[in-house]
Amino acid sequence: MLSVSSCFQSLRDRGQCALIPFITAGDPDLTTTAEALKTLDAAGADLIELGVPYSDPLADGPVIQAAATRALAKGVKLNDVIQMVAQVSPQIKAPIILFTYYNPILNLGIREFLGQIAAAGVKGLVVPDLPLEEAEELLVPAAEIGIEVILLVAPTSSQERIVAIAAKSQGFIYLVSVTGVTGVRSGLEDRVGDILTNLRSVTDKPIAIGFGISAPEHAQQVRKWGADGVIVGSAMVKRLAEGTPVEGLQSIDRFCQSLKAAIG
Amino acid sequence: MTQTPLSPNQNRQLPLQQPDNLGRFGKFGGKYVPETLMPALLEFEAEYYRHTKDPEFHRQLNELLRDYVGRPSPLYFAERLTERYARPDSTGAQIYLKREDLNHTGAHKINNALAQVLLAKRMGKQRVIAETGAGQHGVATATVCARFGLDCVIFMGVEDMRRQELNVFRMQLLGAEVRPVAAGTGTLKDATSEAIRDWVTNVETTHYILGSVAGPHPYPMIVRDFHAIIGVETRAQAMEKWGGLPDILLACIGGGSNAMGLFHEFVKEPTVRLIGIEAAGEGVDTDKHAATLTKGRPGVLHGAMSYLLQDTDGQVTEAHSISAGLDYPGVGPEHSYLKDLGRAEYYSITDAQALEAFQLLSKLEGIIPALETSHAIAYLETLCPQLTGSPKIVINCSGRGDKDVQTVAKVLKF
Numbered sequence: 001m002l003s004v005s006s007c008f009q010s011l012r013d014r015g016q017c018a019l020i021p022f023i024t025a026g027d028p029d030l031t032t033t034a035e036a037l038k039t040l041d042a043a044g045a046d047l048i049e050l051g052v053p054y055s056d057p058l059a060d061g062p063v064i065q066a067a068a069t070r071a072l073a074k075g076v077k078l079n080d081v082i083q084m085v086a087q088v089s090p091q092i093k094a095p096i097i098l099f100t101y102y103n104p105i106l107n108l109g110i111r112e113f114l115g116q117i118a119a120a121g122v123k124g125l126v127v128p129d130l131p132l133e134e135a136e137e138l139l140v141p142a143a144e145i146g147i148e149v150i151l152l153v154a155p156t157s158s159q160e161r162i163v164a165i166a167a168k169s170q171g172f173i174y175l176v177s178v179t180g181v182t183g184v185r186s187g188l189e190d191r192v193g194d195i196l197t198n199l200r201s202v203t204d205k206p207i208a209i210g211f212g213i214s215a216p217e218h219a220q221q222v223r224k225w226g227a228d229g230v231i232v233g234s235a236m237v238k239r240l241a242e243g244t245p246v247e248g249l250q251s252i253d254r255f256c257q258s259l260k261a262a263i264g
Numbered sequence: 265m266t267q268t269p270l271s272p273n274q275n276r277q278l279p280l281q282q283p284d285n286l287g288r289f290g291k292f293g294g295k296y297v298p299e300t301l302m303p304a305l306l307e308f309e310a311e312y313y314r315h316t317k318d319p320e321f322h323r324q325l326n327e328l329l330r331d332y333v334g335r336p337s338p339l340y341f342a343e344r345l346t347e348r349y350a351r352p353d354s355t356g357a358q359i360y361l362k363r364e365d366l367n368h369t370g371a372h373k374i375n376n377a378l379a380q381v382l383l384a385k386r387m388g389k390q391r392v393i394a395e396t397g398a399g400q401h402g403v404a405t406a407t408v409c410a411r412f413g414l415d416c417v418i419f420m421g422v423e424d425m426r427r428q429e430l431n432v433f434r435m436q437l438l439g440a441e442v443r444p445v446a447a448g449t450g451t452l453k454d455a456t457s458e459a460i461r462d463w464v465t466n467v468e469t470t471h472y473i474l475g476s477v478a479g480p481h482p483y484p485m486i487v488r489d490f491h492a493i494i495g496v497e498t499r500a501q502a503m504e505k506w507g508g509l510p511d512i513l514l515a516c517i518g519g520g521s522n523a524m525g526l527f528h529e530f531v532k533e534p535t536v537r538l539i540g541i542e543a544a545g546e547g548v549d550t551d552k553h554a555a556t557l558t559k560g561r562p563g564v565l566h567g568a569m570s571y572l573l574q575d576t577d578g579q580v581t582e583a584h585s586i587s588a589g590l591d592y593p594g595v596g597p598e599h600s601y602l603k604d605l606g607r608a609e610y611y612s613i614t615d616a617q618a619l620e621a622f623q624l625l626s627k628l629e630g631i632i633p634a635l636e637t638s639h640a641i642a643y644l645e646t647l648c649p650q651l652t653g654s655p656k657i658v659i660n661c662s663g664r665g666d667k668d669v670q671t672v673a674k675v676l677k678f
Contacts (some may be wrong), residue, residue: 055448058566072579102296103572107577129297129564131302156304165299178465179466
């Protein structure tokens with residue numbers, strides 16, 4: 001499995017835009033999550049973002065909140081998620097990026113957490129409630145252990161912050177497409193294209209856009225703006241949760257393929 | 265002799281020794297929020313410093329605190345409560361109540377809400393949001409928004425809406441929209457999360473009036489500074505009444521705003537004991553309590569590093585208290601700092617003990633305290649027998665209990 005940056009590099013070399021689906025670990029159960037990782041890998045996902053369920057997901061809208069609540073109600077623990085990743089990661093080619101809030105990391109201990117996820121084959125990490133000012137204590141050990149920490153840029157970020165975040169972010173830069181939480185939305189704001197252009201002017205690092213991208217047309221638009229990657233979360237989580245696990249897996253298989261076709 | 269000021273000194277230097285530039289009280293505090301909010305927090309901090317340097321801001325705030333809120337709040341000698349704890353030789357604690365319950369809207373919460381709404385006006389924000397537990401902060405925010413013609417949305421857990429029905433109606437009457445939050449246990453934690461999500465979404469047009477000394481920097485500092493008037497007045501009133509400092513300050517702690525407001529003026533006075541009382545719910549050895557400083561471990565919730573009730577996996581656990589205002593698994597970071605420093609002491613009181621104190625103050629002093637405040641009153645039972653001589657205790661009577669009479673009537677089967 002490649003590192004996050006080398007995965008982006010090889011896509012860039014081939015002139016391709018990365019498709020990055022997001023799913024919540026443990027919803028409806030970890031066996032299905034393991035199957036979903038393999039399904040998405042086979043259906044064209046270039047990288048996969050895996051959400052660790054958390055009790056207070058501040059940056060998430062109703063769909064991902066509900067998925068996390070269901071997973072926690074089933075008793076899913078961080079260690080179970082890491083064990084599952086350890087089993088699945090050798091079987092897939094898409095690098096796995098873990099998405100987790102900061103408290104579970106602190107609770108385990110930063111180095112212990114990084115060591116465990118690295119051993120399980122995780123390549124990247126997104127911590128939505130850890131802004132640049134607080135990130136140093138995670139960035140330093142992560143660089144030593146070999147986990148790339150991806151930082152986020154928001155539509156509200158000032159130029160000064162954009163430059164500083166771009167300099168520190170590893171793997172790629174996560175451009176949040178809306179002022180808001182994650183969730184399915186009907187369209188994309190035009191200003192995202194402008195922010196992307198601006199971001200491009202200050203960094204050579206890959207840029208992936210997420211939050212609110214829920215249909216192949218959105219993905220196509222993001223590609224047209226020139227992003228290096230498209231992240232699709234709530235729309236994926238919602239499909240996986242509908243019907244039986246088998247139906248959910250079939251549904252994300254089709255959806256992932258249609259997104260891939262749209263940016264191909 | 266210093267007189268109790270009718271209104272605070274206009275040029276009073278706002279206390280700034282803590283937090284540091286990064287918003288840290290020791291290792292606690294900080295800003296653990298999505299990037300989308302960072303510019304708004306930086307802007308709010310800059311605007312706070314800018315406007316609080318403007319004498320006109322203080323003139324307007326002080327005038328409203330006096331004529332609209334009714335400050336200064338009295339420091340009342342609770343004679344019959346004092347008699348109850350007197351020893352046979354007639355020594356014993358001299359108990360005073362700082363009457364924040366007499367403020368407009370019935371609690372200390374309006375000190376902060378009023379000052380923040382003035383800042384919101386000056387920042388050009390037309391929409392205000394807030395979270396509320398007991399409803400006191402929601403009512404205070406709805407009140408000041410009505411006064412200044414701002415749109416107001418209050419997030420409140422469904423369970424809290426049920427137990428604080430009267431306050432829901434008050435907020436609606438004041439023109440606010442009360443948005444029910446059903447997630448989690450439907451209490452203050454969930455309402456706060458939802459308010460933060462709204463702020464992330466509408467940050468460009470909205471000011472978030474956070475109601476406690478919790479949340480990301482600069483809130484713990486700003487909310488404390490706007491409540492610090494409680495301690496400033498207490499100092500002057502103590503000087504006037506007995507020519508000295510209080511010996512012990514006693515206040516209840518949910519997020520910790522009324523306690524911080526009382527303590528702040530005295531943190532650097534080594535002779536003054538600072539005691540905070542958390543909610544022990546059904547007991548700190550059960551899983552139904554809100555005693556964060558007593559039973560929690562450091563962690564991150566709602567943007568700040570502080571003591572936190574969490575399970576072994578780092579998931580935030582549900583708090584429990586009969587009092588909606590204390591029913592919170594986190595606590596303001598400065599309290600965590602004062603605890604670790606050993607500067608303040610923190611203990612806890614159960615639902616049952618708080619109910620006893622609720623009735624005690626009502627019957628002995630003719631003052632019906634809020635259930636939150638009742639926790640501080642209840643600690644006298646433990647504290648007074650440990651004391652020698654006749655120390656002066658000031659209890660922050662942070663709110664009145666009208667909002668709680670239905671809850672209490674149900675429990676006591678009136």
